[in-house]
Amino acid sequence: MINLLIDGQKRPFPKGTTGLVIAQQLGAPADILAVQVDDAVYDLTRPIEIDATLHFLRWEDHAGKQLFWHSSAHLLAAALERLYPGVKFGIGPPIAQGFYYDVDLGPYSTDSLDLAAIEKEIITLAQQKDPFIRRVVSKQEAIDFFTKKEDPYKLELLEGLADGTITLYQQGDFIDLCKGSHLPHTGWIKAVKILNISGAYWRSNENNKQLTRIYGITFPTKKELTDFLYIREEAQKRSHAKIGKALGLFTFSEKVGLGLPLWLPKGALLCDTLVQFLKKEQIKRGYQPVITPHIGHKALYITSGHYEKYQADCFQPIRTAQPEEEYLLKPMNCPHHCEIYNSAPRSYKELPIRLAEFGTVYRYELHGALHGLTRTRCFTQDDAHIFCRSDQVAAEFAKVIDLVLYVFGLFGFKDYTAQLSFRDPSSDKYIGNAQDWDLAEEAIQAIAKEKGLQATVVQGEAAFYGPKVDFMVKDVLGRSWQLGTVQLDYQLPIRFDLTYMGADGGKHRPVMIHRAPFGSLERFIAILIEHTGGKFPLWLAPEQVALLSLSDKYNQYAVLVEQKLLAAGIRTTLDSRNETIGKKIRETTLRKIPYILVVGEKEMINKTVTVRKQNGQVTILVDDFIQQICEEVVAIAF
Incomplete structure (x- = not known):
């Protein structure tokens, strides 16, 4: 017998009981992907031989997602092998969001890869609900298999592995060198997207051959993929590198x-x-x-x-x-x-x-x-x-x-x-x-x-x-x-x-x-x-106020207003270029400056500024505006 600590309660089970049997006996939910045995992740069908703390892994768990994406990398490789016979495989790990596989395309070029066809083939394979089967093999068996398959990268990986520690995983017709662990079957994978293709030196060594790294991500529902792609698109719009360049930071x-x-x-x-x-x-x-x-x-x-x-x-x-x-x-x-x-x-x-x-x-x-x-x-x-x-x-x-x-x-x-x-x-x-x-x-x-x-x-x-x-x-x-x-x-x-x-x-x-x-x-x-999105709060914005002059005739007044704003500690940029006010406003808006002030003849006569807002505009005395913005900064930040 072995003792397993589950949800804080110690439970005895026959030695060699699988996570699947334990889940069934305890009436655990049907969405369990694997079990964590102390710090190791086990397939649901792998026998448990030791006393340990056991935790059921679901999609919501970090380790559950990593297992899901690791299995998806194998499915990507299987799809590539079907669509592009003769390709050779390096490694295919899960990453923070998704997975990748390093592939030697051989006679094929990256331009010849049909990403839509690859995605479709992955889903076709997933729908077959093939189980992921774990096999413990000798080192010689593994060498013989990958020699026959003519896969030099797997043979090189085998050189660093000790006999007695080697496992192969099979789903459908595809067999890969892998320590695991994996999903119960491929049917869990419902949605896929190939995200990117890049070059990567084999084993990160620039003296080695450059392989093709194919990035992808999968989900258990189509809605989750749709949500991910939306967030990814928004994230690209909000890229700090892109915004930082646009704002001159x-x-x-x-x-x-x-x-x-x-x-x-x-x-x-x-x-x-x-x-x-x-x-x-x-x-x-x-x-x-x-x-x-x-x-x-x-x-x-x-x-x-x-x-x-x-x-x-x-x-x-x-x-x-x-x-x-x-x-x-x-x-x-x-x-x-x-x-x-x-x-x-x-x-x-x-x-x-x-x-x-x-x-x-x-x-x-x-x-x-x-x-x-x-x-x-x-x-x-x-x-x-x-x-x-x-x-x-x-x-x-x-x-x-x-x-x-x-x-x-x-x-x-x-x-x-x-x-x-x-x-x-x-x-x-x-x-x-x-x-x-x-x-x-x-x-x-x-x-x-x-x-x-x-x-x-x-x-x-x-x-x-x-x-x-x-x-x-x-x-x-x-x-x-x-x-x-x-x-x-x-x-x-x-x-x-x-x-x-x-x-x-x-x-x-x-x-x-x-x-x-x-x-x-x-x-x-x-x-x-x-x-x-680069819209900093007023107290933090490097440019708090953009001051726009309607024409050269009002530049002198605009400079006087700028000096008063700067003297009050308000970070101000004066635009006195000989451009239309419409162009100035459009360009200033792109810089995400909290306040846009416009000065012209009326403002010069009345010692005011016109403050542009999203819901319109208001004209205010310069001194009143300075007091207002200073109070706003103090109230928000300090």
Whole structure:
């Protein structure tokens, strides 16, 4: 017999019972796709041989979607093999949204691929409801099969696999090398769309042959595909790269370097407004500003553990000649803040000490991973580190959560969940002892419960030095983003030998809280652009007012109005070009500026401006408009 923990209740079953039998015996819903056995996903027909925690997987589960899309990749390969005999297959994994398969088209070209025909063939195969059959085979059996099939990529993959670990999956006539797991049968797949075709080097090595990567996505209903395609189209309209270029916010230059954004004047204003907002808010909440260098001695990051754990993500060391030293572009701010804490003796009366910095850090992201502002090689963190006593942890952690939720509310992010990212006890990537980790994780769970957060625990996603709360936010299109993080750390204070003098006269170890409500400033702006479609709130807009002159005769008055607006701190752009007012208004509207003011003869005589709105226009005294807009900014932002 084996014991399975299901929904918190331990249940005995005969050894070798399948997930399908268990589901039937327990009267589980009919939409179960697979079962999760501890951390592994099993096909419903696979025997379970061990005591474990068992969870039924449905389409709504992340692991359920990954399984669904993995099975769909096999169906894509089967369709390609039918339509284009002789093609060879690389790998076909699920991805965040959908799946892809790397294919050697052989005699065929990408232009010869009929995407509509491929989609139709996938649905035809799906309707046959062929089961996904798992076969455990010897390495030699697998080699013999793929040798006969003349599939060199599968043979190369087999070279790295140990005998006794190899499985093949079959649906219909198609057989693939795969560790699984898969859907019960192909009939679950009701709707499909081929999304994109690109080139990809075999095994990501540019010295290897370039294959054709075919991206697709499938759903259990046609409506879900229709909804996805609508959101995808809207997302393309809201692309931060597209809008950022149109609004003149940022650019990239290969001469400067890949993944290194250049902020243009309007974008720099946007960044600075965000930074100043959070700096003021932090000062209200007891944070002290600090500034640290963009580089640090290699020994600093060896002490912190970042060099050991993140060496592959760091830029190569900078070596000096006399004396011979090694420095790194700063990958993290926290080691520097630890040294600031250590710069003076500390007393329990001083704690908590909250050090805050908008610090730019540098990570060596692979070329293929770079994407606009969401994945760059340098980015600015709204970083802060709180050094506190153990009896202050709960209150300080709760205050940070309050700040994060305040930021979300201000920017209109109302739909969010909290992911409690804990360590995987079986992994060696973490530092510190199990007792401290258990203490930290218990504290975070208690705080999340006290704050009423909708929270889920995810094992294996903790930082190497401590557990954390990651806030997952849905934007206006329903897409989920990770924004804001709070981390509890018992390890760095040990590694840096941080202490404070307690009330008892003895030395004690502080606890560190790492936090970043924005996370990365660049990534936050990218998400905000797409969330708002580039229509920033008045207080944040880099151009708050566009001032348009009807003709050259009124330019002098327009300049006087501009000077008054600028003197009041209102970000104003004057358009005094010799163009028609209609053209000026059309071009200004595309820049998504909150207020458009027009001045002509009547306005010049009466010392007024005409304010254009969606529902018409109104003429108002210049001084009254300035008062109105200043009050609006203060009311919204601060």
